[in-house]
Amino acid sequence: MLERFKVPKKDEVRVSHESLHEVIKAVFVKMGTSESDATEAADVLTMTDLRGVETHGVSNMLRAYINQYTSGQVNPRPEWKIERETPGTAVINADRGLGVVLGRRAMDIAIEKAKKVGFGVVTMNNGGHLGAVGHFSMHAAKQDMVGMCATAAGTGVLPTFAAEPRFGTNPISIAAPANDEAAFLFDAATSQIAGNKFTLARRVGSDLLPGWIADAAGNPIMEETPVPEGYGDLLPLGGTRENGSHKGYGLLMMVDILGGMLSGSVPGMFDSEYFESGYKHYFAAYNIDAFTDVGGFKNNMDQMLRTLRETRPAPGHDRVLYPGLPEHEEEQDRRANGVPLHTEVIEWFKGLENEMGVPALIRK
Amino acid sequence: MLERFKVPKKDEVRVSHESLHEVIKAVFVKMGTSESDATEAADVLTMTDLRGVETHGVSNMLRAYINQYTSGQVNPRPEWKIERETPGTAVINADRGLGVVLGRRAMDIAIEKAKKVGFGVVTMNNGGHLGAVGHFSMHAAKQDMVGMCATAAGTGVLPTFAAEPRFGTNPISIAAPANDEAAFLFDAATSQIAGNKFTLARRVGSDLLPGWIADAAGNPIMEETPVPEGYGDLLPLGGTRENGSHKGYGLLMMVDILGGMLSGSVPGMFDSEYFESGYKHYFAAYNIDAFTDVGGFKNNMDQMLRTLRETRPAPGHDRVLYPGLPEHEEEQDRRANGVPLHTEVIEWFKGLENEMGVPALIRK
Numbered sequence: 001m002l003e004r005f006k007v008p009k010k011d012e013v014r015v016s017h018e019s020l021h022e023v024i025k026a027v028f029v030k031m032g033t034s035e036s037d038a039t040e041a042a043d044v045l046t047m048t049d050l051r052g053v054e055t056h057g058v059s060n061m062l063r064a065y066i067n068q069y070t071s072g073q074v075n076p077r078p079e080w081k082i083e084r085e086t087p088g089t090a091v092i093n094a095d096r097g098l099g100v101v102l103g104r105r106a107m108d109i110a111i112e113k114a115k116k117v118g119f120g121v122v123t124m125n126n127g128g129h130l131g132a133v134g135h136f137s138m139h140a141a142k143q144d145m146v147g148m149c150a151t152a153a154g155t156g157v158l159p160t161f162a163a164e165p166r167f168g169t170n171p172i173s174i175a176a177p178a179n180d181e182a183a184f185l186f187d188a189a190t191s192q193i194a195g196n197k198f199t200l201a202r203r204v205g206s207d208l209l210p211g212w213i214a215d216a217a218g219n220p221i222m223e224e225t226p227v228p229e230g231y232g233d234l235l236p237l238g239g240t241r242e243n244g245s246h247k248g249y250g251l252l253m254m255v256d257i258l259g260g261m262l263s264g265s266v267p268g269m270f271d272s273e274y275f276e277s278g279y280k281h282y283f284a285a286y287n288i289d290a291f292t293d294v295g296g297f298k299n300n301m302d303q304m305l306r307t308l309r310e311t312r313p314a315p316g317h318d319r320v321l322y323p324g325l326p327e328h329e330e331e332q333d334r335r336a337n338g339v340p341l342h343t344e345v346i347e348w349f350k351g352l353e354n355e356m357g358v359p360a361l362i363r364k
Numbered sequence: 365m366l367e368r369f370k371v372p373k374k375d376e377v378r379v380s381h382e383s384l385h386e387v388i389k390a391v392f393v394k395m396g397t398s399e400s401d402a403t404e405a406a407d408v409l410t411m412t413d414l415r416g417v418e419t420h421g422v423s424n425m426l427r428a429y430i431n432q433y434t435s436g437q438v439n440p441r442p443e444w445k446i447e448r449e450t451p452g453t454a455v456i457n458a459d460r461g462l463g464v465v466l467g468r469r470a471m472d473i474a475i476e477k478a479k480k481v482g483f484g485v486v487t488m489n490n491g492g493h494l495g496a497v498g499h500f501s502m503h504a505a506k507q508d509m510v511g512m513c514a515t516a517a518g519t520g521v522l523p524t525f526a527a528e529p530r531f532g533t534n535p536i537s538i539a540a541p542a543n544d545e546a547a548f549l550f551d552a553a554t555s556q557i558a559g560n561k562f563t564l565a566r567r568v569g570s571d572l573l574p575g576w577i578a579d580a581a582g583n584p585i586m587e588e589t590p591v592p593e594g595y596g597d598l599l600p601l602g603g604t605r606e607n608g609s610h611k612g613y614g615l616l617m618m619v620d621i622l623g624g625m626l627s628g629s630v631p632g633m634f635d636s637e638y639f640e641s642g643y644k645h646y647f648a649a650y651n652i653d654a655f656t657d658v659g660g661f662k663n664n665m666d667q668m669l670r671t672l673r674e675t676r677p678a679p680g681h682d683r684v685l686y687p688g689l690p691e692h693e694e695e696q697d698r699r700a701n702g703v704p705l706h707t708e709v710i711e712w713f714k715g716l717e718n719e720m721g722v723p724a725l726i727r728k
Contacts, residue, residue: 219679
């Protein structure tokens, strides 16, 4: 994550991740979920904050989930069911359950199918927010699979050349295991930035960079610009056509097709109101053993990741990273030294403590 | 394709696509392939030029293939075989056969598996160049599948922050069928531009745009710049870190993993010489019927594609396109009015006619 999105040192309070997990779980139980569903959600959110993916951790998402449970937009006791199934595929109707609660179970179905027929794909319609999609890809990677996950919903992103938004930020993730190196884990919006970056930037007082959003007429804004009211119209990955936004546009559509259309649902752009058709998710697991020797694969991953890490950096950079490496390092640091939360977020948690009677966060 | 890459009107000669197909087929037979393999290759290259994907049509690739057959780098009579197989997956050793010859057959295996278990994925190691990856995704879409195809090879693209290249241009494609609208077909390098764009730009005398390549030290070149000698070090999709190149970097790795590692091969970065481990390919077919009603899916595709096409454009643009639409329109035009080739390419074909005794191209 770029420095501009991080909590400034002066505003940060470090809390224990065990305490964070306990509080999140208590909040979900208060929202009416089962104990086990609350644990699922706490696992996802805590790991997301441990890995430094602050867009999708408690500071943005726990509040959103509370609002969605309170308003009735999501269902705390979803009776999800498989609507269509083949040996390698399944389509789940989530009954408006949150993805953070149901996602691991969907990926487990994909993994079981992959063990039998080499590859498993599970799509989910009528769902709620999934959290950080990388979490579920990583779940598959831990079982010697290549995991992929994506999610589609809403309309905040412009097609190339367009003045009207048509896509969600449609993130995609992929994870693959190694032996000694931190696992490969790529997780990114196919728009220029994730929607939650607006909230982070506003909280920490940063401007947006050139080529991230468009003005009201659809012109890409090519200088630094303050965070607009609400969410602003995001540009596809690439930014401008000359810089490859037609590729981001194609990837946005790919996620709408794999997650939305192949779950028997519709793209977010069909909704007359935001999220009317729900969030749509895609979970896939490739059983490495079906393709090649697992030990050899992981040795090759080690060698590839080490090669990347040891690649000579360009001027002005200390080293070359790879997707998953900084998040792995962040996790080690945060497990030892606590999860940094903005003082504004700490205050909000204190409010929860008073309102809901959930435990207090313990500082590290 | 940006205007800067197109053959200038003053330099263009239009030839009949039937004649182009005949000449390509004759060239492949002269290279020692079977009649049916020559037809496969002519199908791919002719359709690629009909769709206006000039990077991967005859002007660049037919020459390259002749060089590769002549040098012995590729095998005109490959004895390809399935090395590992499950109900949903297969790994093929291409025996150094060209992908343009074997790709359709690999996708057919994926399609047959998808009919049985909902999804089929075929990877191919030890291969030759695949041509335009979108061709094979489209082959699946024509059979009511969502098709995906990707290819990995070589080392011409820099990781984010790096001074040494580590990836091929690793293109990815996806296609999905509609009823009335032109099918969705996305096909793009996960680097800023395809490697063959260097050749096109050099031929038509265009400079490269800011953020496409780096200088020798690894600094992104942020102004227009002449095409460098050879191929230059390409930046990942996004260009700079601030503009999202870490996302292009993740996608580059995704293709190396899906195509290279899951074919039991290695990433191109392991090769001590260029393409030593061959090209590695990925073919996937999702049977739409396994996920949802095919008729409903195609109706939804029509509605999505029409919605995009009719979206209000930003200032300075006539209309909003979607991936596959301009290529479809180009195909209609070129079928009627011929395929435009640069006079330099026409001269080269005349040379072939003299050297090999293949038929002359017929002008349209």
